[in-house]
Amino acid sequence: MPRKIIIDTDPGVDDAMAIFFALRSPELDVIGLTTIFGNVHTSLATTNALRLLEIAGRPDIPVAKGSDHPLAVPFGGPVPFVHGDDGQGNVHLPAPTTAPLDQSAAAFIVEQVMAAPGAITLVPVGPLTNIALALRLEPRIIERVREVVLMGGNALAPGNATPAAEANVHNDPEAADVVLGAGWPITMVGLDVTHKVHMSGAHLAQYAQAANPLAQHIARIVPFYRAYFERCFPGSEGIYVHDSSAIAYLLDPGLFETRQWPIRVETQGISRGKTWPATGSGNDAHPAAWQGRPPVNVCIGVDGARLVALELERLTRS
Amino acid sequence: MTRKMIIDTDTASDDAVAIMMALQTPDIEVEAITVVAGNMPVEQGSINARYTVELCGKHVPVYHGADQPLTREIYRAYFFHGPDGMGGMNYQAKTPPAEGHAVEVLIDTIKANPGIILVTLGPLTNVALAVAKAPEIVENVNRCVVMGGAANVVGNITPAAEYNIWCDPEAARMVFRSGLPVEMVGWEVCRGEANLSDADMRFLKEEINTPLAHFTVDCNISALDANRNWLGDPGLGLPDPVAMAIAIDPTLCTRQSKHYVEVECDGTYTRGMTVVDQLNVTPYDTANVAMWQPLTQKGAPHITVCWEIDARRWKDLLYQTVRA
Numbered sequence: 001m002p003r004k005i006i007i008d009t010d011p012g013v014d015d016a017m018a019i020f021f022a023l024r025s026p027e028l029d030v031i032g033l034t035t036i037f038g039n040v041h042t043s044l045a046t047t048n049a050l051r052l053l054e055i056a057g058r059p060d061i062p063v064a065k066g067s068d069h070p071l072a073v074p075f076g077g078p079v080p081f082v083h084g085d086d087g088q089g090n091v092h093l094p095a096p097t098t099a100p101l102d103q104s105a106a107a108f109i110v111e112q113v114m115a116a117p118g119a120i121t122l123v124p125v126g127p128l129t130n131i132a133l134a135l136r137l138e139p140r141i142i143e144r145v146r147e148v149v150l151m152g153g154n155a156l157a158p159g160n161a162t163p164a165a166e167a168n169v170h171n172d173p174e175a176a177d178v179v180l181g182a183g184w185p186i187t188m189v190g191l192d193v194t195h196k197v198h199m200s201g202a203h204l205a206q207y208a209q210a211a212n213p214l215a216q217h218i219a220r221i222v223p224f225y226r227a228y229f230e231r232c233f234p235g236s237e238g239i240y241v242h243d244s245s246a247i248a249y250l251l252d253p254g255l256f257e258t259r260q261w262p263i264r265v266e267t268q269g270i271s272r273g274k275t276w277p278a279t280g281s282g283n284d285a286h287p288a289a290w291q292g293r294p295p296v297n298v299c300i301g302v303d304g305a306r307l308v309a310l311e312l313e314r315l316t317r318s
Numbered sequence: 319m320t321r322k323m324i325i326d327t328d329t330a331s332d333d334a335v336a337i338m339m340a341l342q343t344p345d346i347e348v349e350a351i352t353v354v355a356g357n358m359p360v361e362q363g364s365i366n367a368r369y370t371v372e373l374c375g376k377h378v379p380v381y382h383g384a385d386q387p388l389t390r391e392i393y394r395a396y397f398f399h400g401p402d403g404m405g406g407m408n409y410q411a412k413t414p415p416a417e418g419h420a421v422e423v424l425i426d427t428i429k430a431n432p433g434i435i436l437v438t439l440g441p442l443t444n445v446a447l448a449v450a451k452a453p454e455i456v457e458n459v460n461r462c463v464v465m466g467g468a469a470n471v472v473g474n475i476t477p478a479a480e481y482n483i484w485c486d487p488e489a490a491r492m493v494f495r496s497g498l499p500v501e502m503v504g505w506e507v508c509r510g511e512a513n514l515s516d517a518d519m520r521f522l523k524e525e526i527n528t529p530l531a532h533f534t535v536d537c538n539i540s541a542l543d544a545n546r547n548w549l550g551d552p553g554l555g556l557p558d559p560v561a562m563a564i565a566i567d568p569t570l571c572t573r574q575s576k577h578y579v580e581v582e583c584d585g586t587y588t589r590g591m592t593v594v595d596q597l598n599v600t601p602y603d604t605a606n607v608a609m610w611q612p613l614t615q616k617g618a619p620h621i622t623v624c625w626e627i628d629a630r631r632w633k634d635l636l637y638q639t640v641r642a
Contacts, residue, residue: 076605158470158596162606163578164588232602264477269584270609271478271591278477280550289587290477 002029003146004119005250006109008066009243010038010126011048013083013225017311018125018151018243019049020214023056024314025251030058031112031120034105036066038126038171040078040087043068045126048087050096055217059098066105066130070172072267079167082228089224106133113141120144121250124179125151125243127168132175135182142184151246152176153190153275155261155298165273166191169265173273177265180275183294188263189246190275193256193302197241201226203308204238210316218315241308248307249299255310257301262293320347322431323565324424326383327558328356328440328482329366330395330403331537335636336439336465336562337367338530341374342639343566349427349434351380352420356440356485357395358403360385363440366403368411373533380413383420383444387486395481398548400540407537424448428455436462436498437565439558441482446489449496461568462498465561466490467579467592469623471506474549476589480505483581484590491581494621495612501571501622502579502592503561511629512560513545513553518633522640530640556636563632564624570635573626576619578610594623 005028009015022028033053035045046065053061069075084090101108109130113120122145124131131148134141152168153176154160161167169176180186204226208219222239229239248255261277277298278290323346327333340346351371353363360382367380386392400406416423425448428434436459438445449456466482467490473479483490494500514522514535519542522531535554542554549555564571578600582591600610607614 081602156471158594160597160599162609163580163595163597163599164582164591164593232599233597264587266478266582266585266588268586269582269588270580271582271585271588271593274478274585274588274591276477276587277472279472 002027003121003250004029004031004116005121005123006032006034006112008034008036008105008122008124008126008130009049010036010040010045011052012039012087013089013221014243015039015125016052016088016221017218018247019052020056020218021244021247021311021314023058024214027251030061032062032064032108034064034066034108034130036126036130037068037075038168039083042066044087046100047096050098050100051093054096054098056214063100064103064105064108065100067133070127070129070175071132072174076171082225084224089221091220105130106137109134110138110141113144114138117144118146121146122148123246123250125246127171128152128175128179129172132178135178142182145184148184148186149189149246149249150186151189151243153188155190155192155275155277155300157191157195159274160191162273164271169275170273173265173267176275177267180263180265180296181293187249187297187299189249189299193299194242194245195240196302197245197304197307198238199241199308200238203312206312206316211318215315244311245307248310251310255303255307256299258297258299260295261298262290263296264289264293320345322434323348324350324352324427324434324436326352326354326424326438326440326444327363327367328354328358329363330357330399331405331541332556332558333439334366334370334404334537335534335556336558337370338374339559339562339566339636339639341371341376341378342642346566348378349431350423351378352383352423352444353380354383354420354440354444355385355387355392356482357399362403364415365411366409368413368415369409372412373529379416381416381418381420381423384447387441387443388446388488390486393485398541398544404537405539405541420444421447421451425452425455428458432458433460434458435460435565437562438464439561441486442489442493443486446492449493449498453496456497459498461501461565463501463503463561463565465503465558467502467504468506469502469504469592469594470596474505478588479590483592487581487583487590491583494579494581497616499620501564501624503564503624504592505557507624507627508557508560509551509555512627512632513551513555515553519554526637526641528640534640559636560627560632563635564627567635570628570632571624572628574622574624576622578613578619579621579623580610580613
């Protein structure tokens, strides 16, 4: 039986790729999308989620709109220079014909997880606000969830939103500290690995060659996103694979090397949003803040070539 | 042609080996050693520094400096270096400390010696006070080699921070922002392959077998123990000597790049983190632009981060200096 997942998402070019990657993987059953601010505002994220499901021929999958704002502070704003004004590489899709549920993302997550103990995997690939709200709404989801696999954070890698922090966690560090400390089975797929997963121009060209509408959509939206990477990382070519790496973890955890480390998320100062692991050696002079924190399964290594091959195989076959 | 150097240090065992390396390098002329609070109280660090100078048969003045960080409570590293900082060897110095305050000496010495190399082996309190009082001295410093920080990697005193920077983060921030041509030799390049193995230590004591070779190993007995049992690292880590080796021979650093580097002073968990803009993202986000303006408004990145060293050649340089 395919594994039931809820993707919490702020689409987003790489979110679209991740959602489509999941939809075209028979091992996974996407039972809903929940939306969040991040790459775009939550309202646009919701519209885009509906559009993506239509393109994929899956308008039956429910979409629940999430929080407009981080837990503690105003939203810092979308990143049109990365994903386009429309979050989809400025291709300006038509309005969706479907509508979101009349239920918040957090309420949807709680309802689904509570109704199917041990069955639902949460896959947040945006800021963790909805997940933190769901935890506050119903703490028993900690025992009822199957697993949480998130894209976000940087354990021992430099940041991409700020020099210290990864974008998803930086957008709501307070929520991330709650989610990473909740004591449920949780895997962090962060920049430690996603900056080692590289999709080249030649790889990206394969989307345009594929006949299916999902690959065709990716081919349309990815050039804008690719241009951002090549502008920001001079000398680079192609893109890093962020959100899809979380989907790949669900399909084949063997692609990754992991460590079990407790993590704190900095909420103050210039390093706000930095996820710091206590790696257990050499730094226990002041461990109080990490003591009692549950271990997080932190991805620190990845077979990037195999991951890219897996995603391309799923998305480009007819 | 000799090169002038001034060393600021919280002299415990690895500082002592670093000082020895400088003193034993023929083309390096150490103008002064200034002592700062850190691993050890200034009084003890001063004894250790003076003993090291005497052991090398040199006459370099040792000055006392700040005995507290700028704003933080001092946190000593007795647990790492032993009660005397020298592995319990209790070395005694015959010479007294020199008259004058380290901060004044840093300013005067740098002013009198354009092109001087400044090497810092401890918290940056003295240097911060010097650049605060006389900001113009930065122009005279050819290189400022800092043993400190951890460039986006795990720290050694907290998960986020290396001890020297963590001990006085405000001072470190001042120094990093001062315009001094800082070369950051972080903790991470001073461990692993850079550690002296058991065979390396046997080689020092049994093959080289000079008083300085014995000193190098003997004063680090506590550090060796702490390295193994507390850090969980094999061998003897010698961060300050690695930084000094790079100060003596810059080619020992085999990969480096310039970045904006900010020191975290406000973090709940990340005090003293050296935040390196490794991916050069500061221009791309309005929040970054505002937060990083104190650095970016001064022009291009000027902090050189050392990413890799030639471990074999650093050890060769150490061996060469203990033979001399």
